[in-house]
Structures are given as structure tokens and as C-alpha cells.
Amino acid sequence: xxxxxxxxxxxxxxxxxxxxxxxxxxxxxxxxxxxxxxxxxxxxxxxxxxxxxxxxxxxxxxxxxxxxxxxxxxxxxxxxxxxxxxxxxxxxxxxxxxxxxxxxxxxxxxxxxxxxxxxxxxxxxxxxxxxxxxxxxxxxxxxxxxxxxxxxxxxxxxxxxxxxxxxxxxxxxxxxxxxxxxxxxxxxxxxxxxxxxxxxxxxx
Amino acid sequence: xxxxxxxxxxxxxxxxxxxxxxxxxxxxxxxxxxxxxxxxxxxxxxxxxxxxxxxxxxxxxxxxxxxxxxxxxxxxxxxxxxxxxxxxxxxxxxxxxxxxxxxxxxxxxxxxxxxxxxxxxxxxxxxxxxxxxxxxxxxxxxxxxxxxxxxxxxxxxxxxxxxxxxxxxxxxxxxxxxxxxxxxxxxxxxxxxxxxxxxxxxxx
Numbered sequence: 001x002x003x004x005x006x007x008x009x010x011x012x013x014x015x016x017x018x019x020x021x022x023x024x025x026x027x028x029x030x031x032x033x034x035x036x037x038x039x040x041x042x043x044x045x046x047x048x049x050x051x052x053x054x055x056x057x058x059x060x061x062x063x064x065x066x067x068x069x070x071x072x073x074x075x076x077x078x079x080x081x082x083x084x085x086x087x088x089x090x091x092x093x094x095x096x097x098x099x100x101x102x103x104x105x106x107x108x109x110x111x112x113x114x115x116x117x118x119x120x121x122x123x124x125x126x127x128x129x130x131x132x133x134x135x136x137x138x139x140x141x142x143x144x145x146x147x148x149x150x151x152x153x154x155x156x157x158x159x160x161x162x163x164x165x166x167x168x169x170x171x172x173x174x175x176x177x178x179x180x181x182x183x184x185x186x187x188x189x190x191x192x193x194x195x196x197x198x199x200x201x202x203x204x
Numbered sequence: 205x206x207x208x209x210x211x212x213x214x215x216x217x218x219x220x221x222x223x224x225x226x227x228x229x230x231x232x233x234x235x236x237x238x239x240x241x242x243x244x245x246x247x248x249x250x251x252x253x254x255x256x257x258x259x260x261x262x263x264x265x266x267x268x269x270x271x272x273x274x275x276x277x278x279x280x281x282x283x284x285x286x287x288x289x290x291x292x293x294x295x296x297x298x299x300x301x302x303x304x305x306x307x308x309x310x311x312x313x314x315x316x317x318x319x320x321x322x323x324x325x326x327x328x329x330x331x332x333x334x335x336x337x338x339x340x341x342x343x344x345x346x347x348x349x350x351x352x353x354x355x356x357x358x359x360x361x362x363x364x365x366x367x368x369x370x371x372x373x374x375x376x377x378x379x380x381x382x383x384x385x386x387x388x389x390x391x392x393x394x395x396x397x398x399x400x401x402x403x404x405x406x407x408x
Contacts, residue, residue, distance in 0.1 A: 064373065076396065169268065192280065
């Protein structure tokens with residue numbers, strides 16, 4: 001039986017991507033599913049739907065409730081939460097740094113720590129100093145990661161990854177995709193997505 | 205301790221309201237929470253957000269995935285599913301008939317049976333004959349319910365109920381509200397909403 005794999009598509013600016021990033025490790029271990037972290041940019045995907053900012057900003061009733069829901073959900077999950085200002089953050093640098101970091105064994109730790117910096121500590125993820133502080137706190141030398149994040153190779157990989165998300169039908173974040181092309185949208189779909197990934201591997 | 209109460213706001217045209225209507229009874233019993241069925245119309249609420257139809261029609265990638273997610277969710281829940289045509293159905297008559305029916309002890313059974321007619325049997329809920337068939341199958345004389353559904357009293361009550369939903373911040377369906385004014389949006393929030401309703405009653 002091939003190892004079950006679930007692709008985890010996220011944008012660092014996305015509130016529910018924070019919850020999914022914090023939940024996915026232990027749940028995937030328990031489900032015996034391997035997770036691939038796939039940072040991408042929601043901006044081009046929102047733009048294709050005619051949105052120039054987050055739908056939570058465009059639709060005030062929805063946005064108002066999202067912040068309250070996030071407070072409640074974080075309390076349930078015992079996760080710290082602080083509303084980022086501004087929202088959404090520009091996640092371009094974060095996504096590029098994450099792509100570079102994910103070539104290393106500590107890449108996922110970096111992603112989680114960057115989400116925490118943004119959503120628990122209220123730091124701005126568009127500032128290179130923040131990514132640098134997060135790396136340093138993990139005992140990683142920031143300079144090579146931040147240089148790689150500005151390389152043409154990583155810039156191209158992020159564009160390719162965002163294109164792939166769009167091709168797979170991703171319309172928001174977080175999203176989860178499986179080897180057989182199923183797409184699960186939203187933090188609430190993490191558990192069924194893991195079950196699906198497992199079932200696909202068992203059938204093949 | 206006052207009995208915990210959860211208000212269940214739904215529109216008969218709404219796909220995830222079908223799932224919530226089918227799930228809420230046993231879950232509320234287990235949580236020892238009383239549920240109030242509150243049919244309303246999403247149309248005026250969508251219109252206030254600038255939408256002239258369901259966002260699932262306006263945003264094709266989102267809509268495409270919703271139908272697939274509904275198939276998967278119904279399979280998980282062992283619920284029958286058939287995609288309504290057209291979508292969304294006009295739910296005005298259904299909401300009015302439900303309001304009249306909910307004055308009777310069999311009102312919630314009628315709501316569930318109407319959802320099944322639409323989402324399992326592919327019937328059109330804008331036709332009085334369908335509501336009549338559903339009532340007859342429950343051994344209820346259809347005529348008084350269908351007459352009441354066309355009365356000014358019920359028409360006014362439905363407008364009032366929709367206004368109340370909007371005032372409570374409802375932006376989609378299903379939604380759940382508690383005595384202390386918390387709003388939970390979406391079928392996925394049914395379980396936390398029940399827990400919240402219970403906790404509110406325990407604190408008071």
C-alpha cells in the first residue's frame with residue numbers, strides 16, 4: 001500500500017489556515033497520513049473571482065462573524081489569538097520564505113512559527129525582520145533562507161504553485177487535495193480529507 | 205437552570221440547511237438542548253450583500269466544489285442526495301408553509317420531509333402540490349396548512365422572521381443563535397453552537 005498523502009494548501013494571510021496549520025500535524029499522525037505543506041497566494045485566485053481583498057472585508061456581516069468565530073475556535077483549541085492589523089497581511093514574502101524553508105527538515109516548524117507570530121503575537125509577516133526573528137528563534141541562520149526567498153527560482157516556484165492550486169479548483173484557504181483529485185475546502189474539512197486520503201491509498 | 209435553547213435558522217433552498225435539518229434532532233437530544241426551528245428567506249439577506257442569486261452560482265469554483273462536498277457529506281451521513289433543478293429553488297411557499305406547520309406538534313417532521321422531497325427526491329418546493337403531498341404522507345390534511353401559508357398573518361411573520369435574522373447578523377444558512385446573542389454560521393458549527401447553548405444555560 002502506498003503511503004497516504006494529503007496536500008495542505010494555505011496562505012499565510014488566511015485566518016482559517018492558521019487553525020489548520022496548528023491542527024494538521026497530530027491529526028495526520030493519528031490518521032497515518034503524510035502531509036505536504038503547499039503555501040500559495042490567494043490574491044490571484046480572489047482576483048479571478050472579482051475580489052480585490054478578502055471576502056471577509058468585502059462582506060461585513062460575514063467578516064464580523066468570522067472574527068468572533070475565530071476567537072471561539074481558538075478558545076476551544078486552546079490556541080492564542082490576536083487579530084492581525086492590517087488584515088489581510090501581505091503574505092508574499094512569507095510564502096516565498098516558506099517555500100525555501102520547506103526544502104529543509106524544519107520547514108513545517110517555520111510555517112507554524114510564522115503563523116503564530118502573525119495570529120498570536122500580532123507581528124507583521126510582510127517584514128523580513130519578522131521572518132528573520134522567527135528563524136532565529138528556531139536556531140536557524142536567517143540569511144540563507146531570506147536570500148533564497150528573493151531568488152528567481154523561488155519566485156517562479158511560488159507562481160507555479162499558485163497556478164497549480166487554481167488548476168486543482170482551489171477557491172480559498174485552507175484547502176486539501178488528494179492523489180485522486182478530490183478537493184476539500186476549509187479548516188472544517190481537514191478530518192474528512194484525511195479519511196479520504198487514507199481510503200484512496202487503501203484502494204490502490 | 206433554564207432549559208438550554210438553540211435557534212436554528214434555515215432556508216429551504218439552502219443545501220447545507222438540508223444537512224443541518226437532518227442532523228440537529230439527535231444531536232440536540234444528546235446535548236439536552238431544545239431547538240427552535242426558524243425558517244427565513246436568504247434572498248433579502250443576499251440582496252443586501254449585492255448578490256442576486258446564491259454565491260454558489262456566482263462563484264463557479266466554489267459552487268462546483270459545494271456540490272461535490274455535498275455528495276461526500278451525504279455519503280458520510282448516509283443521507284440520500286439528488287441535486288435540485290433549478291438551483292436555488294424558490295423557497296417562499298415552503299417557508300410560509302413551514303411557519304404555519306411549526307405551530308403544530310408535527311411541524312419539524314414537515315420541515316424535514318420537505319427537505320427530503322427537495323434534496324433526496326428531486327421535487328420542486330415552489331409547487332403547492334409538493335407541500336401537499338408531503339403533508340398527506342405525514343397523514344396531515346394539507347388544505348388548512350396551505351391556506352394558512354397564504355394568509356397575511358403568515359406572510360407578515362415570515363417578513364418579521366427574516367428581519368430578525370438580519371438583525372442578529374445572519375449572513376447565510378444554516379445559522380444558529382443562542383440566548384446571549386452568539387451567532388454560529390454553517391452546518392459545521394452545529395456542534396459548537398449546541399455546546400455554547402448548554403454552557404449559557406448553565407451559567408444563568
